[in-house]
Amino acid sequence: MRDIVEGFRQAWGLIAGGDAEFWGIVLLSLQVSGLSVAIGAAVGVPAGALLALGRFRGRQLLLNAVYTLMGLPPVVAGLVIYLLFSHSGPLGFLHWLFTPAAMVVAQTCLAAPIITGLTAVAVGSLDDNVRLTALGLGASRWQVLVAMISEARYAIVGALVSGLGRAMAEVGAVMMVGGNIRWETRVMTTAIVLQTGQGNYSMAIALGLVLLGVAFVLNTGMLVLQRAGEGVRRV
Amino acid sequence: MDTGAVQRDPAEAGGGQPPLLEASGLKMVYGGRTVLAVQRLAVRPREFIAVVGPSGAGKSTLLRLLALVEKPAAGELWLFGRKVWGGGARAGEKELLQLRRRLALVLQTPVPFRTSVWGNLARVLGWHGQAPGAPESRRRIRQALQAVGLADKAQQAAASLSGGEAQRLAVARALVLQPQLALLDEPTANLDPGNVALVEAGVRSLWLGLGRGRGQGLDPHPGGEQELRPNPCGDPGGATVIMVTHNLFQARRLATRVLFFWDGQLVEDQPVDQFFTAARDPRTQAFLQGKAVF
Numbered sequence: 418m419r420d421i422v423e424g425f426r427q428a429w430g431l432i433a434g435g436d437a438e439f440w441g442i443v444l445l446s447l448q449v450s451g452l453s454v455a456i457g458a459a460v461g462v463p464a465g466a467l468l469a470l471g472r473f474r475g476r477q478l479l480l481n482a483v484y485t486l487m488g489l490p491p492v493v494a495g496l497v498i499y500l501l502f503s504h505s506g507p508l509g510f511l512h513w514l515f516t517p518a519a520m521v522v523a524q525t526c527l528a529a530p531i532i533t534g535l536t537a538v539a540v541g542s543l544d545d546n547v548r549l550t551a552l553g554l555g556a557s558r559w560q561v562l563v564a565m566i567s568e569a570r571y572a573i574v575g576a577l578v579s580g581l582g583r584a585m586a587e588v589g590a591v592m593m594v595g596g597n598i599r600w601e602t603r604v605m606t607t608a609i610v611l612q613t614g615q616g617n618y619s620m621a622i623a624l625g626l627v628l629l630g631v632a633f634v635l636n637t638g639m640l641v642l643q644r645a646g647e648g649v650r651r652v
Numbered sequence: 653m654d655t656g657a658v659q660r661d662p663a664e665a666g667g668g669q670p671p672l673l674e675a676s677g678l679k680m681v682y683g684g685r686t687v688l689a690v691q692r693l694a695v696r697p698r699e700f701i702a703v704v705g706p707s708g709a710g711k712s713t714l715l716r717l718l719a720l721v722e723k724p725a726a727g728e729l730w731l732f733g734r735k736v737w738g739g740g741a742r743a744g745e746k747e748l749l750q751l752r753r754r755l756a757l758v759l760q761t762p763v764p765f766r767t768s769v770w771g772n773l774a775r776v777l778g779w780h781g782q783a784p785g786a787p788e789s790r791r792r793i794r795q796a797l798q799a800v801g802l803a804d805k806a807q808q809a810a811a812s813l814s815g816g817e818a819q820r821l822a823v824a825r826a827l828v829l830q831p832q833l834a835l836l837d838e839p840t841a842n843l844d845p846g847n848v849a850l851v852e853a854g855v856r857s858l859w860l861g862l863g864r865g866r867g868q869g870l871d872p873h874p875g876g877e878q879e880l881r882p883n884p885c886g887d888p889g890g891a892t893v894i895m896v897t898h899n900l901f902q903a904r905r906l907a908t909r910v911l912f913f914w915d916g917q918l919v920e921d922q923p924v925d926q927f928f929t930a931a932r933d934p935r936t937q938a939f940l941q942g943k944a945v946f
Contacts, residue, residue, distance in 0.1 A: 546763045552721045553757025553835070554825060556779045557749050564775070568766055 420618060427619030428626060438600070439620065443627050446604040449517055449591070450584040453524035457532045457580050462573060465536025466566050470548070480537060486530035491523075495593030498523045502594065515596040520604070523590040528580035535579060539572030540565050571643050578639050582632065670733065672697045672833060672892050673718065678727035680713050680916075688713045688916045690727070695892060697832075700859050702903035702924070703896045705913035706939070711896040712760070714913070715835045718894065719757035720748055731755075732832065753780055755833040756826035756858075760841055760896075762818040764810035769802055772810050772821055773828045780829060796828040800854035816847030823854035834858045836895040840902065852906065859906075861890040900940070904928055912936045 431439045468480050500506050502514040502522075513519040547568050551561045566573065588606035595602035597611060605624045612621040673695040680688040688710035695701060703711045716722045717729070720736060728738025731751055736743045743751065765772050773793040774784030782789050797803045800820035805813070810821060819839055826834055839855060840848045897903055903910055903924070910927035912920035912935075920927065920936040931937050 544761075544763060546759050546761050549716070549721055549757070550759055550763045550822075551779075552752065553719045553755075553759070554776045554779065555749075555753040555756070555829065556776075558745070560779050564765070570766070 421622075424618035424622040428623030431619065431623040432627065439623060441600065442603050442605055442608050442624065443631075445517065445602075446585065446606075446628075447631065449520045449604060450524060450581060452521050453528050453584045454532070454577060454581045456521070456525045457529035457584075458577055461529045461532030461576075461580070462536050462566060463562070465533040465538075465576075466540045466562050466569075468533070469537040469539075469541035470562060470565060480534075483530050483534045483537065487534045489527060489530065491527060491587050491589035492593065494523055494526045495590030498526065498590065498594045514594060515598060515602060517595070517602060519594040520591045520602060523594050524584040524587060527587055527590065528584045531583050532576050532580040535576030536566075536569070536573050539569040539576065542572075543568055574639050574643055578636055581635060585628065585632065671695060671730070672699075672732060674728075674730040675718075676728045676738075678714075678717060678729060679725045680710070680717060680722070681725040686725075686916055688717070690714065690918050693911075693918060693921075695894065697892055698859075698890060700893045700906055700908045701895070702907035702910045703894060703913065704898070704900065704903055704910060704939075707898075709913035710916040711913050712837050713916075715757065715837050715894065715896060718833075719755060719835050720752050721757065754831060755835060756829050756831040756891075758822045758826050758834070758836045758839055760838040762815075762822035764813060764818050764821055766811055767809075768806065769797065769808050769810050769813070769821055770806040773797070773825055776825050776829060792828050792830070796824040796854075796857075799827055799857040800824045801850045816843045816850070819843060820847065820850050820854060823851055823858070827854055827858055830861075831858070831891050834891040834893045834895075836893065838896050838898065840897070840899065848902075852902070855893065855895065855906065858891045859893045900928075912939065914939075 465483075468476060468483065498519060499514065501508045502511065502519050503509055504514075511518075513522070543565060547565060548561055551564045556564060586606065588610060591597075591602075591604055592607050592610070595604070595607065597603050597607040603611075605628050609621045609624050609628075612618070612624070671694040673693070675690055675693045678688065678690040678693070679686060687708075703714065705711055713722075717724050718731070720731070723742075724737055729736045730738075732754055734743070734747070734751065735741055736748070736751065765775055767775065770793060773796055774789070777784050777789050777793070784790075784793075793806075794803065797806055800823050802817065802820055802824060805817065810818070813821060823836075823839055826836075834855075836855060836858075840851045843851065893906075895906070907924050909921070909923050911918055912927070912931075912933070914933075914935045919933045920931055922931065927936075928940065931940060
């Protein structure tokens with residue numbers, strides 16, 4: 418118990434004291450996860466909407482694949498990315514292995530299926546009258562797609578939050594492709610694993626608290642955004 | 653299946669103008685069952701057509717086909733002088749879009765978009781390539797909202813509207829587009845008399861041209877049928893209206909011509925007065941007398 422209390426005390430010192438390594442880890446985590454979710458959203462939201470609305474051959478198979486990938490084990494994703502970017506791999510010439518770029522790729526592979534799948538569910542569960550109304554008022558197919566995404570936006574925000582949660586909480590894949598290199602590819606989750614293993618609880622607790630805090634702030638921000646969206650547009 | 657028994661070719665209301673819409677052998681099949689089979693239908697500009705008949709008669713299906721949001725199983729359809737379906741031909745996606753932008757469909761269940769009342773109208777104008785903030789767009793939005801009595805709720809979230817207000821918003825969205833053809837699916841179903849009057853005001857504005865329908869629609873005791881007829885000067889802004897309704901009084905109040913559907917077939921097609929006084933088909937007569945068994 419004393420260790421835990423002492424750990425929290427020292428953790429507060431790290432957070433408040435502006436420890437360079439500690440805040441570097443936090444910043445890199447936010448950058449990697451944020452970029453992963455941004456890429457995942459740019460691909461996943463339109464792809465999810467297309468999967469929900471499209472009537473093309475292989476659609477159901479694609480949906481099944483996306484739903485399967487939503488549960489992709491991070492270490493499997495890590496292994497695949499590792500092999501792709503390893504020296505002898507097909508993308509080895511990029512020299513991304515053990516860099517934040519490979520970590521972004523890994524986290525995108527984990528977050529994008531979640532964003533895609535949940536967007537497909539959100540758009541697909543909209544009343545078909547939304548689509549018919551838009552078509553019947555002269556919307557093009559793309560305008561219908563945008564309108565459907567807009568109508569499902571609160572559920573899609575939830576999909577983004579889920580994707581971000583998956584990315585930020587992930588440890589296996591980024592450990593494998595990032596290497597947990599101090600000052601370079603060490604993020605909050607990998608640092609917590611390392612520090613706990615070394616018995617350095619204060620750093621682990623401090624990072625854990627920040628991780629929780631970031632999740633809380635992001636989720637609150639999303640909720641505020643949703644509430645604001647329910648308001649009215651200025652005339 | 654018998655493809656319908658259209659008893660006459662009315663369309664006198666259009667005064668010999670070329671048809672705005674022509675359909676022949678139009679057929680729709682759902683799950684192997686033919687739900688609509690129209691042998692022939694021609695609609696001329698500026699007609700106000702009420703489509704009546706029991707539930708499941710194919711009325712809503714007809715509207716969706718005419719709105720080009722569904723494709724028929726068979727048959728030929730000409731709209732605005734252009735062939736849409738038929739004879740192996742099918743309009744391309746671009747042409748379909750151009751045609752759909754000349755009409756407006758209002759569904760029985762209104763779907764307010766998740767934005768303000770004003771934003772709903774601005775969005776549909778945006779789909780038509782018109783800048784929502786442009787003075788002309790703003791004028792049209794204001795007029796459309798006034799026509800259905802929603803001007804004071806312009807800034808309100810559309811999701812917070814009542815059922816009647818949402819239906820008025822749906823009519824306003826059609827109105828702001830100033831379509832050539834308005835297709836309305838039971839726009840006053842389940843509404844209270846006050847909202848019925850306001851929706852009808854909007855519908856009249858569609859027919860007569862934006863800014864012309866409100867006064868009449870708000871009058872709870874219309875002075876006579878004469879004031880319900882289209883502007884004799886022929887307001888170019890007015891639309892041809894095809895409205896599905898279960899309210900025969902409403903059909904008589906608003907329409908110039910009535911189509912009666914039974915089991916997917918068009919069995920009666922008459923100018924409004926003849927429809928109510930001299931229906932020919934025994935099924936129509938039974939329906940009008942409340943003796944039809946569905």
